[in-house]
Amino acid sequence: MLINISDADKSGKRTLTVTDGDTKLYSGPVDNTAAGQKLANVGLKHGWDSDEFKAATKPSAKK
Amino acid sequence: MSMTRYAGGFSTAKSTMPFGNYTHPDPTDQHLYENDFNAYVAGDWTITVVGTSTPALVAGDGGILGITTSASSGDSAFLQKTIGSFTFETGKPAWFAARFKVSTLATTAVIGLQVIDTTPLDVTDGIYFLSTTATGAVTGIVRKNATTGSSSAAVGTLVADTYTELAWYWDGKDTVSFFQDKVGKGSISGVAAGFLPDTTCTVSFGVQTDSANARTMSVDYIIAAKSRR
Numbered sequence: 001m002l003i004n005i006s007d008a009d010k011s012g013k014r015t016l017t018v019t020d021g022d023t024k025l026y027s028g029p030v031d032n033t034a035a036g037q038k039l040a041n042v043g044l045k046h047g048w049d050s051d052e053f054k055a056a057t058k059p060s061a062k063k
Numbered sequence: 064m065s066m067t068r069y070a071g072g073f074s075t076a077k078s079t080m081p082f083g084n085y086t087h088p089d090p091t092d093q094h095l096y097e098n099d100f101n102a103y104v105a106g107d108w109t110i111t112v113v114g115t116s117t118p119a120l121v122a123g124d125g126g127i128l129g130i131t132t133s134a135s136s137g138d139s140a141f142l143q144k145t146i147g148s149f150t151f152e153t154g155k156p157a158w159f160a161a162r163f164k165v166s167t168l169a170t171t172a173v174i175g176l177q178v179i180d181t182t183p184l185d186v187t188d189g190i191y192f193l194s195t196t197a198t199g200a201v202t203g204i205v206r207k208n209a210t211t212g213s214s215s216a217a218v219g220t221l222v223a224d225t226y227t228e229l230a231w232y233w234d235g236k237d238t239v240s241f242f243q244d245k246v247g248k249g250s251i252s253g254v255a256a257g258f259l260p261d262t263t264c265t266v267s268f269g270v271q272t273d274s275a276n277a278r279t280m281s282v283d284y285i286i287a288a289k290s291r292r
Binding site: 001 | 110
């Protein structure tokens, strides 16, 4: 499994991308490296299709 | 130097046990993970990368896995064997050893047994080694739940682009001893329940660059074992 947090773009945003072999499990923007690591830990702990991970990826959850 | 030969074999098992007449020590004595990196399968690992990095075997004596970060300060690459398979218990000793090097000391390197987590440099549970950027000073860490118990001991120093072996031994009672290049460097003792990781851990290692340059960690071998007795 590859958990990738990209380098920051011009606006400082990064992208969290999670793949397992050829299967993309998740891809979405994160505010910074720590936010990406925190979000990915939810996926690692609960599963990438779990309610916990889905809740963590909602815009309101990032506030 | 003459060699002592046990042509009939030697055993750690009683003769009445399944491996009692096996000509080697009972292979079920320990749960053993060892990787000399003659081969590498990316799918065996949970790889957390900040920036870009593709760990791969590199040419060199001994079988070597190379991990190179991209070139922004803070970029990193960490590998953790999927899935966790080591727990720590009193009464069951455990061992870990790894030989590796980092290209320069402007890095933070980590290696040992840890819970699977995207932040191995500050993980909640594990027994592992953490280097200090610039100085290369190595700290041995025994951590349970991050805040419940975290103890550390100075272990030694990394030298840029120079292989070293770091090792630890949990005696199954109350002490974790740390070694560098076969020499004892320090230990941590205490009530096991107060500092021994209580979460399933896995082989874990990686490197973060602490300057705007790509940095490389080269891993020769890793061995982890836990007694089943």
